[in-house]
Amino acid sequence: MQNKTFNRRTFGAVSVGSLASLAMPSLWAQSKLEKTKVSIAVGGKAAFYYLPLTIAEQLGYFKAEGLEVEISDFAGGSRALQAVVGGSADVVSGAYEHTINLQSKGQKFQAFVLQGRAPAISMGISPKTLPNYKSLADLKGKKIGISAPGSSTNMVANLILSRAGLKAADVSFIGVGTAAGALSAFRSGQIDAMCNVDPVMTMLEQKNEVRIIADTRTLKGTADVFGGVMPAGCLYAPVEFIEKNPNTVQALTNAIVHSLKWLQTAGPSDIIKTVPESYLLGDRALYLASFNKVREAISPDGIIPDEGPRTALKALLSFDPSIKAEKIDLSKTYTNAFAKKSKERLKA
Numbered sequence: 001m002q003n004k005t006f007n008r009r010t011f012g013a014v015s016v017g018s019l020a021s022l023a024m025p026s027l028w029a030q031s032k033l034e035k036t037k038v039s040i041a042v043g044g045k046a047a048f049y050y051l052p053l054t055i056a057e058q059l060g061y062f063k064a065e066g067l068e069v070e071i072s073d074f075a076g077g078s079r080a081l082q083a084v085v086g087g088s089a090d091v092v093s094g095a096y097e098h099t100i101n102l103q104s105k106g107q108k109f110q111a112f113v114l115q116g117r118a119p120a121i122s123m124g125i126s127p128k129t130l131p132n133y134k135s136l137a138d139l140k141g142k143k144i145g146i147s148a149p150g151s152s153t154n155m156v157a158n159l160i161l162s163r164a165g166l167k168a169a170d171v172s173f174i175g176v177g178t179a180a181g182a183l184s185a186f187r188s189g190q191i192d193a194m195c196n197v198d199p200v201m202t203m204l205e206q207k208n209e210v211r212i213i214a215d216t217r218t219l220k221g222t223a224d225v226f227g228g229v230m231p232a233g234c235l236y237a238p239v240e241f242i243e244k245n246p247n248t249v250q251a252l253t254n255a256i257v258h259s260l261k262w263l264q265t266a267g268p269s270d271i272i273k274t275v276p277e278s279y280l281l282g283d284r285a286l287y288l289a290s291f292n293k294v295r296e297a298i299s300p301d302g303i304i305p306d307e308g309p310r311t312a313l314k315a316l317l318s319f320d321p322s323i324k325a326e327k328i329d330l331s332k333t334y335t336n337a338f339a340k341k342s343k344e345r346l347k348a
Contacts, residue, residue: 034245037068038252040235041080041089044147044178045073046279047197048294049233051271052115053093055259058274064258065251075177076148090241091252095119095152096231096304097312099333104323108239111334113253113342114304115260116232118222118297121156123195124210130192133211136164145176145185145194152232155316157195160214160225162319180281186210199281199290206286217294226315231308231334232297239332250338257302257342264300264348268292301348302339309333 042050053071056062062069074080077094084092085107092098093115102109125133130142139161146153158168176185182200185191187209194201194210198217204210215221222230235252242249268288272280280287309330316323342348 031247031250033066033248033251035090035248036066037070038091038248039070039072039089040091040093041072041074041083042093043074043077043080043151044197045071045093046276047178048199048290048297049116049120049152049178049197050093051275052233052256052259052263052298053235054275054279055262056255058276059259059262061255061258062252065255067248067251067255069252074148075175076146076151076153078148078150078154081150084237091235091237093233093235095155096234096236096308096334097152097155097316099236100309100313100316100323100328100330101320103328103333108332109236110239110242110332111231111234111236111304112242112249112337113256113302113339114231114234114299115256115302116234116297117229117299117305117308118219119152119156119216119230119232120294120297121153121195121197121216121232122201122212123157123160123193123214124201124204124212125193126186126189126191126209127211128209129189136161136166136213139164139193140166140170141172142192143172143174143190145182145191145196146173147178147182147196148175149173151175153195153197156214156216156225158319159315160195168319183281198294199279199287202290202293203281203283203286206289216297218296222297226311228311228314229305229308230311230315231304234304234334236334242335250341253302253338254342254345257339257346257348260299260302261346261348263298301343303336303343304334304339 080092080094081098083089096111099109099111144157174191176182178197182196186194214225216225268291271291
């Protein structure tokens, strides 16, 4: 692919089909796939949290790797995880910290390519139902919207509340999804606060319908909330699946890293042309404003930074007493072996 001539201005004239054919030749010279049909479970596919997955699908990067990928969309990351645990999907596109939770329960899962280097989750309160809000302590007894119970939005909310000495039992968490349902629940006053992803949060923010009180859409905001680098969306799967299907996992990783590379130079109009119309929630301008807010959160190369898992474990330990640090081996919750190969091959 000649990056000097293929830029955002010429993108509009290039079809999705021809983009797939532009996949680097080296990607075709790979070992035979153990499994060509792969099912991926995701919780809220239209969210920017999972944008690299959508790009890989829409631009044919999975197909270019010889894969036939079926993506099943669920209300939240915890629901997607249940699909894989239950055997109805092979791989999860979800939050890295689930691999730690699973290990604490004796289940061996491993993340193998990073999509987000920051959670891109923000938490805000409703000025309508909480006009006199002064601090996190004011959320005691209130209803907080999250994508789904046990999801990453739930985890971030728990962490933020713990800073004020509040426990999960001190509030009522309500699953509202990550799209139109979340907007409706917030605007109608069904919930007093919400911890969610974009474009939903930016849409509320732009119309002054939410007051943001914590923000992990930037690297600085993530460091403020978590105290360090926090890996977010990734592809993860049972260790057994990864060991049995290394070439298939490499192909999945190649496709995601290919999309991450594309996203590094894609302009807002490129994104609009690529994602399904339904993702825009009826407002293109606000969708683009959301993209600009979360752009920094997208991983450039799919590699999980070594300090990231430590940050995630520390966050979980701060509010989840069921997780014991001495029983967690972080080195078994992720691998960069596949992403490093993809990065070298794609020059990401």
